[in-house]
Amino acid sequence: MKQIKSATLIGLxxxxxxxxxxxxxxLGDDFRVMADGQRKKRLERGVTINGEDYRLSIVEPGEHxxxxxLVIIAVKDYALEEALRQVANQxxxxxxxxxxxxxxxxxxxxxxxxxxxxVLYASMWVAxxxxxGVAHFDTQRGLIRFGEARNDVWSDRMKALADLFDRAGIxxxxxxxxxxxxxxxxxxxxxxxxxxxxxxxxxGTYRPGSEADAIRKALMAEVAAVAKAEAGVEITEADRAARxxxxxxxxxxxxxxxxxxLERGKKTxxxxxxxxxxxxGKKHGIPTPYSELMLHxxxxxxxxxxxxxxxx
Numbered sequence: 001m002k003q004i005k006s007a008t009l010i011g012l013x014x015x016x017x018x019x020x021x022x023x024x025x026x027l028g029d030d031f032r033v034m035a036d037g038q039r040k041k042r043l044e045r046g047v048t049i050n051g052e053d054y055r056l057s058i059v060e061p062g063e064h065x066x067x068x069x070l071v072i073i074a075v076k077d078y079a080l081e082e083a084l085r086q087v088a089n090q091x092x093x094x095x096x097x098x099x100x101x102x103x104x105x106x107x108x109x110x111x112x113x114x115x116x117x118x119v120l121y122a123s124m125w126v127a128x129x130x131x132x133g134v135a136h137f138d139t140q141r142g143l144i145r146f147g148e149a150r151n152d153v154w155s156d157r158m159k160a161l162a163d164l165f166d167r168a169g170i171x172x173x174x175x176x177x178x179x180x181x182x183x184x185x186x187x188x189x190x191x192x193x194x195x196x197x198x199x200x201x202x203x204g205t206y207r208p209g210s211e212a213d214a215i216r217k218a219l220m221a222e223v224a225a226v227a228k229a230e231a232g233v234e235i236t237e238a239d240r241a242a243r244x245x246x247x248x249x250x251x252x253x254x255x256x257x258x259x260x261x262l263e264r265g266k267k268t269x270x271x272x273x274x275x276x277x278x279x280x281g282k283k284h285g286i287p288t289p290y291s292e293l294m295l296h297x298x299x300x301x302x303x304x305x306x307x308x309x310x311x312x
Contacts, residue, residue, distance in 0.1 A: 004069040004164040006030040008090045010083050011074035014128040015100055017049050017135035019072055022168030032059040048134045067092025073099040077272040084113045096157050100124050102189055103272040104182055121178040122146040123185045127254050143171035147178045183227045184239055190273045191219035192247055194294040197258035204252025218290045229284035265305045270298040
């Protein structure tokens with residue numbers, strides 16, 4: 001097993017911040033953050049993560065620093081295509097690519113550019129936020145789940161990544177079936193993230209028997225039906241009950257990422273979640289009315305932010 005000695009991160013936002021303290025601790029200046037333009041200038045002033053200040057080693061997309069052993073891609077879905085072009089100089093024959101975006105397709109998109117032999121699947125399970133260079137996440141609850149599609153036996157690159165995360169103190173889990181893991185996480189994003197965004201409310205709205213919880217459970221049922229038709233993945237009642245416990249156990253003040261994006265006037269990932277649900281529902285002849293409402297409703301909120309609604 002070859003030890004990972006260098007890493008490049010593109011996308012130092014709420015998800016990217018999860019990796020930064022640990023990787024800088026063990027890799028030093030061989031942990032680099034890719035940025036250019038105004039973003040580079042902001043990051044050069046440093047970031048604050050969980051109350052600690054970090055000065056970062058910055059690399060621009062055009063710089064030839066030599067390939068990194070690991071490239072973590074943590075941008076929003078609509079920036080993935082550009083990010084994959086930008087990291088080209090960081091990718092060598094033995095580089096491990098770890099796209100940690102939400103949704104179902106980022107690993108396949110990354111593999112289409114660089115080959116699936118370089119890509120590991122990943123799913124972030126962490127409540128995090130970042131604003132004005134200040135990030136926070138719960139170090140006791142947040143973790144990354146990663147692996148090959150199936151992980152009955154660990155590959156050498158999985159062992160190398162687990163070794164790095166152990167050295168860095170980054171919480172992780174290796175799942176037996178990563179494709180199933182991605183669908184369960186997708187269910188959480190569709191059913192929890194989107195209603196909060198549409199209604200403008202935090203996680204505290206999800207109480208057993210509440211009106212918001214009825215919406216959440218209807219969306220979970222839609223995802224379960226689509227997952228079975230599209231991927232043969234069976235999302236069980238036990239999976240949904242486990243998701244209930246996670247949801248009810250959240251800090252009531254937590255605001256999911258789509259709500260945070262709307263509050264900051266940013267573009268959201270609604271197409272990645274509700275858009276994908278509507279498309280797959282049509283493909284398999286499965287009604288997805290709640291997902292359609294999320295899609296159109298959040299797009300209206302984006303139009304409001306953009307100032308394109310007459311009369312407002």
